[in-house]
Amino acid sequence: MKPPILADRPVALVTGSTSGIGAAVARRLSRDGFAVVLHSRRSAEAGRALAAELGHAVYVQADLADDAERTRLVGEAQAAWGRLDVLVNNAGISGVIPHADLGAATAAVWQAMHEVNVVAPFRLVAEAEGALRAAAARGRPGCVVNISSHAGIRPKGASIPYAASKAALNHTTRLLALALAPEIRVNAVAPGLVDTPLTADWTQAHALWRERAPMRRGASPEDIAEIVAMLVSSSYLTGEIVLADGGLNLA
Ligand code: NAD
16 A cells, blocks of 8 residues: 655655664654655565554665666655655675685675675665755755765774775765765764674674773664764764764774
8 A cells, every 4th residue: 555645754765674773773763753765685574564663664675786676766765755855875785704815705795795885875876866856955955874884994894895895885975975965965874893683693893892992882773873863863964974883993
């Protein structure tokens, strides 16, 4: 059934939002009064259940490694309520490869990381540009938040291809901020360790954050969602990469 037209409620598309950071961001933006377009690659059942739980939410399944699927996702997101105000590029892939094991970081690994972690966020912004500019015409700039990583800032992270993809995403964030201002703001959050399904068995990283990070713990998905909500609520910030590592970089 088609959802009702809600022209007075801003709409946010959050990619990869059936688990982890994306689900926390979707819940938070829903609580803040947004209609939410949920998305994932596979877990359609979880997506539909979360949409029913949140209300004013729809779920769209799409593989962001495929360019036609990216176009369809943004089209369906816009069609849901006839507007799109916020895009949170959260979906991403990782995987642990010891940095010194150069042979394991194959060309296929590099290409897959780049396609999902860099090309997909850029292409989604390109597809959503018209709708995000229309948000500015209604009185508030359109807003993009990319979920990057501290590994894109410091020479750290699960693998070299992953860290390099997030560094590219950070640079893309700044370039887009410059290219799309003042109608569209573009920022990123760069988390350190976050407790999500992706990092459930990263015992060494959890120990590192407990012992070395000034905040003595990794982030919860809700901690990161709060920072996304702060960036969304601003009318002025653009081109910022907010490092959210509990202060580990200082230690
Ligand atoms: P997660 O595994 O819970 O979420 C990843 C999401 O990305 C899933 O919903 C999945 O469906 C989606 N996704 C992956 N490949 C896709 C594809 N080809 N097409 C469509 N969707 C796809 O993990 P998470 O930890 O919540 O990660 C969310 C984001 O946060 C990622 O970009 C990740 O790199 C970043 N991040 C996570 C951490 C951490 O410690 N968990 C730290 C820094 C950055």
